[in-house]
Amino acid sequence: MASPVASIGEKQPASNRSDNDDVPSTTEKQVHTTTAAVTDIDNHDHDNDDASSIASVGGRTKTVPRRVKFLSVILVSLIGFGSHWSSGVTGAMKTALKKGMGINNTQYALLDATDNFIKSVLIIATGLYTDRLGGASTLVWGNLLFTAGSVLVAAATTTRNFNFMIGAMVIQSLGDVATQVAQYKVFSSWFAPSDGFASTLGFELGLGKIGSFVGQSTANVIATHLGDFSWTFWMSVVMNVFTNLVTVAFYIFTRWCNKHYSSKGKTDPATGEVLTEKNRKLEWNKFVRLPWPFWAIIAFTACQTTAASVFGTNATELAEQRFNVSSIKAGFYSSLTQYMGFFLVPLLGLFIDVFGNRLTVMFVCGTGMFLSMSLIMWCTSMSGTAAGFGFYAFAVSLGPTVIIDAIRTSLWYQEVFGSAYAVKICLNNAMSIIFRIVTGVIQDHDGDTYNHVIIVYVILAAGSLVVGLSLVAFSLPWASPISLGRLQWTRKQRFARGDKINAQRDAFETNAKASQNRQLSIFFFGLLAILTLGAWACYFWGVATGHND
Known part of the structure; x- marks a missing residue:
């Protein structure tokens, strides 16, 4: 602008x-x-x-050329490609890891939950300091830590040392926790809601799906043809080195931009808000007053993202059992169903930027999740499971883009987007710890099958459907025309109604509702703290159970 x-x-x-x-x-x-x-x-x-x-x-x-913004999106998306590639490996290698490392489902769940535990402990502080320090510098040291951890994870699989692998996962998670917030913080500093933010998210997440597909579908191929599953993790190290090189290039590019362009040229065209890459201080006061529409989005992601995350981790092994195929074919099938919608994600981003209707998309996503999990539970034939995987592929393609964009749109202040997104990650990881540990125990007591584990997936998916429907209902003019209804606005409507957004933001911080909003937000933070503590309790119980098994 x-x-x-x-x-x-x-x-x-x-x-x-x-x-x-x-x-x-x-x-x-x-x-x-x-x-x-x-x-x-x-x-x-x-x-x-x-x-x-x-x-x-x-x-x-003051004028930032579009080509400069586009180049920043390309570089950050390439960074995301490498991290998504690495994340696709562990889930595809579940069977090989259990056999090669000599561990059971509970211990595997503990291994997987270690990553979630570290993120739930540190992510809130990381979000606050990412807002303070900026996304570019956080990406650099975060990726360095992640690469160091991936080297140790690969070494642990080579030596077949489960305890060593737990420690290596801790270090890797320390890096991952930093980069998750930083890359989307960068996007929020370049683009406003309905003005390119969702489109850039769609591009990055679509490219990330390709990376995850390649990582998951080739994981067992590499392990089989090279004779040892540890080679898959060493290939992940190579990909992480590539990610670090791109990260350094992006950091240099950001330094160059800071010398040539003023941040005053990056504004929200609807409200006039200046978009920032970093702040002078920790915005603690704004952080504890997150608006209630933000917490409504958090309720949806608590159900939908958790169901998608836990199911995605076990999809390859489930495909092996239901389709009675090798781990190589199962890894290809599960990765195809999870990531085949990569071409839909950029289109969804464009749709949201132009036509809005974020809450409607969430409802469609929740419906797809419920249909997919229901088919997998009650239609246990190959065709029924395949249909369930198909619905899952569609639904999981909708979730991340619309949730992240809805979080950004629900906020009054862009300065705290990194912190707000960190709340989402904290919740998702706390939920994943609980449900991965629980489902791992259920599976161990159910003959290593998924007959009863699927019930948990169905309950979570049903929750996302109910929350999605409720959000659409409460966004109608008679219920909440501005607070929640603005998430449904099209690009033209948002640009034309920027005065209403500004007016409600001012009311949010000045009138009698300000105190109520603060108390409500603190209440939800209290619930998040209780959930996180419960997740930590599950994690340490898993540690004891895994070591005594």
Whole structure:
């Protein structure tokens, strides 16, 4: 954008000012514009006659070319490709790991839950400091830690040392916990809701699905043809080295951008909010006052993402049993069903940016999850299981993009997006710890089958369906036209109603509702703390059970 644009008044409210060093302490004059004018400015920055809008600030131009933004998206997406490739390996190697390491389902669940445990412990602090320090620098040290951990994991599989592998997973998780928040924080600092944020998410997640597909479908092929399953993890190390090289390139690129472009050129065209890559201080006060629509999205991801995550980890072994095929074919089938929707994800991002309807997409996603898990539970034939996998492939393609974009759209302040996204990761990992440990125990007591484990998947999927339907109902004009209803707005509606967003944001922090919103948010944080403590208890119980088995 050539200049910040607001939809109301002539001066930007104090709440719109960023804590970024590039933002002056005094308010800036804003340009009163229509939706058509916004579009014109967006497409023709160089035609703006206002010389001040393109003048340099501290030697840096305010206008950020689209090609620069696009290059940043490409680099971050390549970083995500490598991490997704690595994440696809462990789930596909479940059978090989159990046989090669001499462990049972409970111990495997413990191994898988270690990653979730570390993330649930550190992710909130990581989110706060990512907002403070910026996404680029966090990506660098996070990927270095992740690569070091992957080397140790590969060494542990070579030596067949389960305890060593647990420790290696801890180090790897320390790196992963940093990079998960950082890459999407970068996107939020370049793009606003309905103005490219969902599209960039769709591109990155679509490319990530390709990486996960390649990693999962080739994991058992590499292990079989090279004669040892540990070679798969060494190949993961090679991919992580590539990821580090791209990360360094992105860091250098970011430093160059900071020297040539001012952050004042990156604004939300609807509200005039300046988008920041990092803040002057920890935004603790804004963090503890997250709005209730954000917590509504968290309720959906608690059910949908947990069901998708736990099922995805066991999909390869389930395919082996249901289709009676080798681990190589099962890995290909499960990876195909989980990641075949990679081409839908970028299209979904474009759809959300233009047409909105985020809550409707969530409802469709929850419906697909419930249908898929129901088919796998009650139709145990090969055709029924295949149909269930098909519905799962469709539903799981919708979830991440719409959830992350809905979280960003529900927030009043972009400065705390990293922290808010960290809350989502914390919840998802706490839920995954509990359900992976529980389902591992159920499977061990059920003859290593999935007959009773599927019941847990169905319950979680049903929860996502109910929450999705409730969100759509409460977004209707008679219920919540602004707070929740704005997640349904199209691009044109959001640009035209920026004044309403600003007005409700001001009411959120100034009138009698401010105290109520703060108390409600603290209440939900309390529930999250209880859930996280319960997950830690499950994890340490798993440690004791796994070592005594």
